[in-house]
Amino acid sequence: MISKDSRIMLEVKNLHAEVGGIDILKGVDLTVRAGEVHAIMGINGSGKSTFSKVLAGHPDYHVTGGTATFEGKDLFALEPEERARAGLFLAFQYPVEIPGVSNSALLRLAYNTLQTERGLEELDPLEFEDLVHEKIKVVEMDPSFLGRSVNEGFSGGEKKRNEILQMAVLEPKLAILDETDSGLDIDALRIVANGVNSLLTPDNAVVMVTHYQRLLNYIVPDYVHVMDGGRIVRTGGKELALELEARGYDWLRAAA
């Protein structure tokens, strides 16, 4: 779905960021256009997850240099909830549990907040029920999960599917999937990947952060980036991931 003419969704230039006084990102450049699927790979500690948290605005992470625009707007001028309402979605590596708040209540509040932001009608609980029962099929979840507290007592795989359910309901413009494949068995991986694929359109984009080539067999990227030492050191097509799988990361690190 790559087209040089499609509009730029996310443009990151020379991004530097730190957490707890340690510089993690040291000059990241990345451009994502509508309709594209990007994969960011790299070893532990290369800065992949930091990059996704910085884009979403986690309060522990501080931008120390560079810029990022999201649909032409200065991303770092927006509060985390404003970024979310603008259509930026982060599927968490470790989804948190929210005791006492039901999945469906959370989904409805998030959905209606977005509807209001977009100048559209809010849905009442019954209308929303219909919508969410349609969406839940995307991740093959049992509707009984809707009545349970968010992620409370969910298995690792169920939590990740729940993240993709939220993505399906909120229909973000840009979804960043932070190691969504980690901790998934092969069936759950397939379900999650099918879910993501079914949500792809020429108007949205996905950035996957992952260690493994495995996920990319299911969600085929247009671009693969290798991150090392807080920078993107190599960009290629999907064949780059296969090469990494075969050769490991060391040859790239040496080259960098």
Next chain:
Amino acid sequence: MSTALHNLVNQPYKHGFVTNIETESVPKGLSEDVIRMISGKKNEPEWLLDFRLQAYRHWLTMNEPDWANVDYPRIDFQDIIYFAQPKPKKQLASMDEVDPELRRTFEKLGVPLHEQKIMAGVAVDVIFDSVSVTTTYKAKLAEVGIIFCSFSEAVREHPELVKQYLGSVVPSGDNFYAALNSAVFTDGSFCFIPKGVKCPMDLSTYFRINTEGSGQFERTLIVAEEGSSVCYLEGCTAPQFDTNQLHAAVVELVALDNADIKYSTVQNWYAGDENGKGGIYNFVTKRGLCKGVNSKISWTQVETGSAITWKYPSCVLLGDNSTGEFYSVALTNHLQQADTGTKMIHVGKNTRSKIISKGISAGRSSNSYRGMVKVGSRATGARNYSQCDSMLIGDRCEASTFPTIDVQNTTATIEHEASTSKIGEDQMFFFAQRGIGSEEAISMIINGFCKDVFVHLPMEFAVEATKLLGLKLEGSVG
């Protein structure tokens, strides 16, 4: 804690204003003379003065309890004003004669004193400092034989009832603060529901401490005769002073055969500022006696205020098949300390009790649940279910649980469940990432956490409680 979370828990107190009204009070300090003076000002009968003096003499032999998980400097009981009242202009013939300044005060607090304006037909007894200002809907309630009036009036008009039940649930020497209250109590509410009467409206008492340096020692006595039922609400606020004020109330409930009493409190006394300066010491004894068979007493409390809360609304399940319930939400923020819970004393056969306690701690506060379930040797078939959940907001607060179970009958069934959860930056970031701002997130979390308790509050109270908790937590997370 990030600023968003922090700002969210730190909403200013809205009821902190002082009413400028002429009051008369007795001099500071406590002695037999002061007690005689209070009793004399109220033209009390001899037996009541004796009750007070006996309590006082007992109190002198007692020590302030130090077992609660709270910390505060010793109270100087000689530095407290034990009686303050708005200077009475004349005997009130109707509500419209209430001092306009007082009326404005209560209107500001959302408690209109005009009957026609009162929401949802709730009858209100209004206590300002040491005295009852007015009681609404008295005449209407009297038609069905219900007595609802200030305690002082009950002593004058229905001495035999007061004499029969006063101290029958909480004896004057029960504990340090109950003894102090019994010696110096100044007013309060009295409520009597005769045999077979279902109270047609909710009854309510609104407490307001106004005078700086004064203590409030009110007494509530509710008696529900055979087959009757009543729903009672209590609300309280106080102005913002830098000094601590003592509130030591006693509430006694008596339910006879097949009677049902539901008592709900939304406690919002001034809690002190964010550095712990000022605020109310809320040292309260509340106990219900399920005296008759099949009787039921249910306590629901939402505790959000006070610098220190020390309070254990309890049920003595004397009658066979009687039921006691305790539903509680206690929220502490800043430097507030709460040690609250309940006692369920099973005496009769097949008695049942249920405890649902939700503690929310934020800021640098400390929040303890302390409970006792006691099953006596004759309480065959007794059952208890307890659930104690704690929620910590941020990482500088404290939550503790001190459950005691004492079972002397092998047929009893006791269940206890407990959980602790934490709301921190990661949860708030998750909500933000789904487009939900921190205020909405907190209110959603709190409502979810407290819903098992809120469903037991009367509608208007539930709405108020939800709002109140949201306000109290404003700025605490993030």
